[in-house]
Amino acid sequence: MSLEQKGFRWVPVSRVLEVAPKVSSGDPVDQFLPGPLGAWCLWYVVMGLMTQKLQDMIVVQHGPNGCNAAARTFFLEHVGSSYGMGFPHIVSTDMAQGEVVLGGEEKLRTVILQADRDYKPSLIIVHTNCASGLNMDDVQGVINSVQGEVKAKLHFIPTPGFCSCYPGEQMHLALPQFVELMEPPKKVDPRAVNLIGVVKEVAVVRGKHGEWIPKIPQDSNPYVEYIRKLGLTFHRGVIGGTYDYLKTAPEAAVNVIQCNAWGYPVGDAMKKKFGTPYLKHGMCIGVEPTVKWINDLAQFMHVEKEAGRLIDEEYAQVKDVVAKAKEAVKGKVALISGGRNTFNTVTRSLGLARFAMELGMTPYIVNMGPMHTALKPEVVRYFADEGCDPKYLLGPYAWQTAIDLQAIMDDLGVKNGDVVYFPGDVFNYAKAGEFDPGNTPRVDSGQSFGRVRNAPRSAGIKAAGALARAVVDASRAAKRNSHWTMYGRMFGKSLDFGDSTAPKAQAQ
Amino acid sequence: MSLAVHEKARDYADKYNVCVLMGAAKAATGVPDTMVINHGVGGCRMAMEHLRSDNVPDGLFTPIISTAPDQASVIHGGGKKLAVTLEHAVEEAKKRKNPLKVMWILTSCATSMIGDDIVSAGKNIQDKYGIKVIPLDTPGFLGGEQKGHEKVYCALVDAFADKNVPKKPNAINLVGPHLIGSKFWPWDHQEMVRLLAAAGVDVNMTFAYKSPVEAYAKFGAAAANYNLSGEEFTEFAAVSAEHGVEMWGDDLVYPIGIANTEEWYLKIAGRFGDVEKAKATMKADMSRVQRRIRGDYNASWFLSDISGRHIGILGEAKYAASLARCMFYDFNCYPVVVGLGGETRAAIDAGRKILEPLREFCDIEIYEDPTFFEYGNALKKADVDFAIGSRYDLRLVRGLGIPHVSFGKNYFFNNYNFIPWPSFGITGMLTIMTELGKFYEEEIKHEFAGYRANSFIEPVGGPAAPSEGQAGKRCRKC
Numbered sequence: 008m009s010l011e012q013k014g015f016r017w018v019p020v021s022r023v024l025e026v027a028p029k030v031s032s033g034d035p036v037d038q039f040l041p042g043p044l045g046a047w048c049l050w051y052v053v054m055g056l057m058t059q060k061l062q063d064m065i066v067v068q069h070g071p072n073g074c075n076a077a078a079r080t081f082f083l084e085h086v087g088s089s090y091g092m093g094f095p096h097i098v099s100t101d102m103a104q105g106e107v108v109l110g111g112e113e114k115l116r117t118v119i120l121q122a123d124r125d126y127k128p129s130l131i132i133v134h135t136n137c138a139s140g141l142n143m144d145d146v147q148g149v150i151n152s153v154q155g156e157v158k159a160k161l162h163f164i165p166t167p168g169f170c171s172c173y174p175g176e177q178m179h180l181a182l183p184q185f186v187e188l189m190e191p192p193k194k195v196d197p198r199a200v201n202l203i204g205v206v207k208e209v210a211v212v213r214g215k216h217g218e219w220i221p222k223i224p225q226d227s228n229p230y231v232e233y234i235r236k237l238g239l240t241f242h243r244g245v246i247g248g249t250y251d252y253l254k255t256a257p258e259a260a261v262n263v264i265q266c267n268a269w270g271y272p273v274g275d276a277m278k279k280k281f282g283t284p285y286l287k288h289g290m291c292i293g294v295e296p297t298v299k300w301i302n303d304l305a306q307f308m309h310v311e312k313e314a315g316r317l318i319d320e321e322y323a324q325v326k327d328v329v330a331k332a333k334e335a336v337k338g339k340v341a342l343i344s345g346g347r348n349t350f351n352t353v354t355r356s357l358g359l360a361r362f363a364m365e366l367g368m369t370p371y372i373v374n375m376g377p378m379h380t381a382l383k384p385e386v387v388r389y390f391a392d393e394g395c396d397p398k399y400l401l402g403p404y405a406w407q408t409a410i411d412l413q414a415i416m417d418d419l420g421v422k423n424g425d426v427v428y429f430p431g432d433v434f435n436y437a438k439a440g441e442f443d444p445g446n447t448p449r450v451d452s453g454q455s456f457g458r459v460r461n462a463p464r465s466a467g468i469k470a471a472g473a474l475a476r477a478v479v480d481a482s483r484a485a486k487r488n489s490h491w492t493m494y495g496r497m498f499g500k501s502l503d504f505g506d507s508t509a510p511k512a513q514a515q
Numbered sequence: 516m517s518l519a520v521h522e523k524a525r526d527y528a529d530k531y532n533v534c535v536l537m538g539a540a541k542a543a544t545g546v547p548d549t550m551v552i553n554h555g556v557g558g559c560r561m562a563m564e565h566l567r568s569d570n571v572p573d574g575l576f577t578p579i580i581s582t583a584p585d586q587a588s589v590i591h592g593g594g595k596k597l598a599v600t601l602e603h604a605v606e607e608a609k610k611r612k613n614p615l616k617v618m619w620i621l622t623s624c625a626t627s628m629i630g631d632d633i634v635s636a637g638k639n640i641q642d643k644y645g646i647k648v649i650p651l652d653t654p655g656f657l658g659g660e661q662k663g664h665e666k667v668y669c670a671l672v673d674a675f676a677d678k679n680v681p682k683k684p685n686a687i688n689l690v691g692p693h694l695i696g697s698k699f700w701p702w703d704h705q706e707m708v709r710l711l712a713a714a715g716v717d718v719n720m721t722f723a724y725k726s727p728v729e730a731y732a733k734f735g736a737a738a739a740n741y742n743l744s745g746e747e748f749t750e751f752a753a754v755s756a757e758h759g760v761e762m763w764g765d766d767l768v769y770p771i772g773i774a775n776t777e778e779w780y781l782k783i784a785g786r787f788g789d790v791e792k793a794k795a796t797m798k799a800d801m802s803r804v805q806r807r808i809r810g811d812y813n814a815s816w817f818l819s820d821i822s823g824r825h826i827g828i829l830g831e832a833k834y835a836a837s838l839a840r841c842m843f844y845d846f847n848c849y850p851v852v853v854g855l856g857g858e859t860r861a862a863i864d865a866g867r868k869i870l871e872p873l874r875e876f877c878d879i880e881i882y883e884d885p886t887f888f889e890y891g892n893a894l895k896k897a898d899v900d901f902a903i904g905s906r907y908d909l910r911l912v913r914g915l916g917i918p919h920v921s922f923g924k925n926y927f928f929n930n931y932n933f934i935p936w937p938s939f940g941i942t943g944m945l946t947i948m949t950e951l952g953k954f955y956e957e958e959i960k961h962e963f964a965g966y967r968a969n970s971f972i973e974p975v976g977g978p979a980a981p982s983e984g985q986a987g988k989r990c991r992k993c
Contacts, residue, residue, distance in 0.1 A: 033587035041599075042583075045557050071655035071656045072530070074534070077534070077559070080562050080566060094891075094911035101527060121526060136655075137556065167625075168624075169556045
């Protein structure tokens with residue numbers, strides 16, 4: 008059955024914004040995207056990617072303790088471990104059947120008092136789960152009544168899991184509530200710049216217990232470095248740091264963005280509440296978008312000369328390898344996958360598409376969930392305005408089943424040697440003998456936890472150089488047309504005894 | 516010498532303990548040729564899929580298909596989503612190599628609270644397709660994972676156990692391998708089965724790990740259920756009693772290390788098998804281990820190096836207590852802080868009982884079901900050389916500047932124990948020594964920061980100040 012017969016068609020990414028149903032509409036969503044919706048839940052994402060980045064707070068989680076452990080099972084530990092965060096203390100009200108039926112407000116009150124007594128934090132963020140979201144406990148009422156009895160500042164951010172399973176929606180729901188923790192500036196420093204849209208890392212060099220330099224550069228590091236090299240002051244990485252650090256963020260003159268999806272909700276909320284402007288560029292994978300990001304900030308702060316010098320210095324280090332990459336892949340197809348089963352990574356996929364275009368390739372985005380995409384409208388529009396509105400395989404992706412890349416290649420009429428594969432997450436597509444780094448260039452930059460010293464990720468001109476190097480390396484590695492990877496052998500031919508004459512492999 | 520016990524004095528929880536749904540998912544996906552329908556939100560589904568991954572190595576893959584209700588479903592009811600998902604699951608089942616024998620339906624907090632009728636939904640499918648459907652209400656607010664396992668065990672007995680099977684006095688059922696608390700548990704379970712068989716003990720089946728659905732028919736043939744976890748299974752005990760199967764071995768030490776294995780093996784062989792056969796097996800195993808390490812310079816080096824260290828241990832009560840004894844008896848370490856985790860009083864008491872013989876020989880601060888906060892402070896106060904725990908307390912402990920090695924909890928999540936070798940039994944000592952040896956050498960002794968600070972070649976990016984990758988105390992001006 009062809010992709011068209013399965014209900015798929017190639018459209019510009021921005022078309023999704025026109026055809027996707029409203030997220031809360033129920034049946035239309037089920038028809039648009041049959042099967043389970045999204046992945047993760049509001050609690051996981053907020054706790055794992057937002058709240059745990061604050062250094063001197065604890066969480067009171069109003070729900071069953073199992074939600075605490077479930078979040079720790081992957082998100083909390085994986086993100087926190089890889090990005091150098093301190094251990095998050097989550098105090099659970101351990102909601103049981105009694106509180107579900109009769110209400111858990113009294114228990115919540117007791118636990119807040121005990122948590123303040125035992126942990127002595129400066130900030131307690133109260134999160135809720137499905138059970139406390141449904142039994143209608145008046146959490147804000149409890150907080151209001153108990154605030155006078157505790158030393159910590161109490162702040163409620165609702166996170167019942169069923170409220171949202173799409174990261175784009177989750178960001179809009181929760182990120183502005185962290186802005187609520189910020190205070191009006193006593194004075195605005197005209198040289199100070201915040202980096203907002205910081206995704207997984209904390210972007211804070213000085214931790215609560217000392218200075219810290221990451222073993223592996225993080226995505227935020229180049230942006231922070233650029234701010235400083237322009238002679239400006241890096242003020243705050245949002246979200247991150249201590250409560251005091253976060254609440255003084257509005258003292259900056261401007262916000263610049265690391266990741267658009269994470270940045271815009273914070274930027275909009277800070278603009279509305281404190282009048283802090285933000286600059287639109289983000290997810291700067293490649294030289295050209297990074298140059299735009301630097302110039303935009305430089306113009307805003309009137310440091311154009313410094314910007315010119317900075318760009319020249321940085322570009323000199325990577326221009327040769329970027330030229331080599333262009334030579335290796337010009338005219339090819341960039342197959343960019345949104346993720347084998349999560350269908351997330353919309354912003355990164357678009358960032359990679361923009362980079363592919365910079366190298367002279369034609370990007371095609373596949374396996375990216377249409378609802379996920381539709382729920383990041385400002386991101387899609389930003390890239391489209393920048394001239395990056397690539398072809399996207401729109402379809403039902405029923406039951407979160409990814410489409411095999413070989414079927415997509417057949418549909419596009421291209422062969423292994425015509426494409427470069429950019430996986431978007433874990434579970435890369437591979438089949439030894441058919442589609443493997445041994446015969447198809449694979450550039451691993453999508454999986455955000457796969458951090459290694461010289462690996463390309465994103466952000467900045469040096470990273471563009473690293474990514475270009477990866478493109479060159481992958482192109483050369485694929486020329487062997489044999490000796491498949493272990494990963495590919497798990498799914499395709501397990502052994503071929505040196506025989507590299509499999510029909511599809513000859514396509515190289 | 517003493518055992519000081521710190522009991523719980525708070526109303527909150529701050530520990531790693533997954534919920535009823537996760538327990539049910541682990542157990543249900545341990546039954547071959549079944550399928551789990553998770554009538555719950557996306558987050559629960561991801562946790563289930565991760566946590567059940569322990570069952571997958573060596574080929575037991577049980578699909579989990581989710582309904583993933585959203586706000587609209589919570590308001591309007593998720594029955595329609597469930598019905599559609601069940602039909603889809605039947606289609607998926609047709610693609611499988613083996614016929615589907617059971618379809619489980621599990622609820623999460625949200626779908627349980629809105630009262631979706633999983634029983635009727637299941638019955639419709641059962642009537643229409645002749646597939647056995649077992650619906651279980653498993654919201655997280657019912658408690659910890661032990662209850663989820665128990666619900667699955669009881670359901671399996673209710674659905675399949677035959678009351679008229681002949682008794683075998685040397686047969687036992689193993690109960691709760693997922694709850695052992697060792698990250699090597701699949702191989703530990705395998706090793707226990709091997710040792711039991713070698714001592715003439717017949718392992719009738721394991722609840723619920725790899726035993727086929729048909730095996731549950733002969734549940735009643737066993738003389739006892741050997742409760743691996745130490746948790747109290749009240750309902751399952753009652754159901755078992757109806758089949759003349761008693762619960763046994765709740766506070767039996769795990770066979771971690773040599774001394775513990777001797778105690779475990781002789782007790783269990785004495786009750787259900789042949790003690791002489793057990794002794795012969797242990798002699799053969801010891802001989803194998805001796806051949807491997809006698810004269811091995813690295814073994815002597817490591818065993819001398821680690822001796823006399825003060826350590827902290829956090830884990831499931833029976834596991835932490837047994838490991839503490841192993842570290843004391845086999846490695847001459849002093850387990851000065853032991854955190855005993857558990858969902859029921861029985862598990863904590865089992866752990867305390869296992870530690871009791873150490874009372875005369877060392878000072879141990881025992882923390883009953885501690886919070887991470889309590890455990891961290893206890894380690895700091897006790898000034899331990901290193902701590903053994905799981906991935907879930909790694910950041911806590913290393914954040915205090917204390918070396919940490921993970922032995923506990925489930926396989927999932929970066930444990931990378933690809934070699935299918937146990938940590939239990941006498942031969943399991945080779946696993947423990949391998950894990951501890953590498954850890955001790957690299958994480959305790961080696962001075963990583965010094966390598967860079969004292970490098971002859973200029974490090975990439977210039978000299979690091981403060982030490983790369985570590986929390987320093989210097990300010991930027993320094």
